[in-house]
Amino acid sequence: MCFSLCFAFEPSPLQDFCVADTTSSTSVNGLPCKDAVVVLPNDFFFSGLHLPGNTSNQLGSKVTPVNVAQIPGLNTLGISIARLDFAPGGVNPPHTHPRGTEILVVLEGSLHVGFVTSNPGNRLIAKVLNKGDVFVFPVGLVHFQRNVGTGDTVAIAALSSQNPGVITIANAVFGTPNQLIPSEVLTRAFQLDKNVVEFLQEKF
Numbered sequence: 552m553c554f555s556l557c558f559a560f561e562p563s564p565l566q567d568f569c570v571a572d573t574t575s576s577t578s579v580n581g582l583p584c585k586d587a588v589v590v591l592p593n594d595f596f597f598s599g600l601h602l603p604g605n606t607s608n609q610l611g612s613k614v615t616p617v618n619v620a621q622i623p624g625l626n627t628l629g630i631s632i633a634r635l636d637f638a639p640g641g642v643n644p645p646h647t648h649p650r651g652t653e654i655l656v657v658l659e660g661s662l663h664v665g666f667v668t669s670n671p672g673n674r675l676i677a678k679v680l681n682k683g684d685v686f687v688f689p690v691g692l693v694h695f696q697r698n699v700g701t702g703d704t705v706a707i708a709a710l711s712s713q714n715p716g717v718i719t720i721a722n723a724v725f726g727t728p729n730q731l732i733p734s735e736v737l738t739r740a741f742q743l744d745k746n747v748v749e750f751l752q753e754k755f
């Protein structure tokens with residue numbers, strides 16, 4: 552009994568596909584399947600990754616994700632893709648994907664990339680990538696990318712989840728919109744003055 556229940560939540564699909572039924576109100580680990588008979592080619596399709604993302608923002612970068620939210624047919628398949636655009640000096644700030652390992656290929660330009668190992672140690676594993684170079688960011692680890700080239704940089708990243716999730720460290724720590732983490736927590740945690748914490752909370 553428990554076995555069928557447990558396996559139902561394994562990442563390996565138990566049928567050809569399980570196109571997400573975005574209209575269903577059923578709550579499962581993932582999304583419920585739409586009736587296979589009414590599945591259409593567009594359920595497995597997305598168009599637009601040839602288009603550069605708009606990098607005119609504070610970070611000078613833009614991620615265009617293509618996961619189960621864009622392609623319902625990715626549901627249960629454990630894979631997704633994204634396009635990353637960077638203006639010169641643009642940064643994809645420290646973040647983690649709680650549910651997916653990422654493999655990235657640089658199509659154009661140069662990126663300084665890195666991830667940090669868990670406690671204890673917190674080693675930075677970093678490298679400069681050029682056109683055609685591939686780098687892996689293991690699941691859950693904090694990582695970043697920065698354009699160190701003279702022009703725009705473009706990369707494609709594949710992730711081992713249809714819904715890898717993103718936690719951007721600065722936003723998660725300083726920018727919770729509903730209620731802030733108490734400054735007493737943040738001043739001690741980051742060894743900062745209260746006014747610096749408040750400044751950061753304003754920013755994020």
Ligand SMILES: *[C@@H]1O[C@H](CO)[C@@H](O)[C@H](O)[C@H]1NC(C)=O
Binds near residue numbers: 606
């Ligand atoms: C890019 O974003 C900026 C800032 O939001 C905006 O002013 C600009 O019109 C956008 N450019 C394009 C091509 O969409």
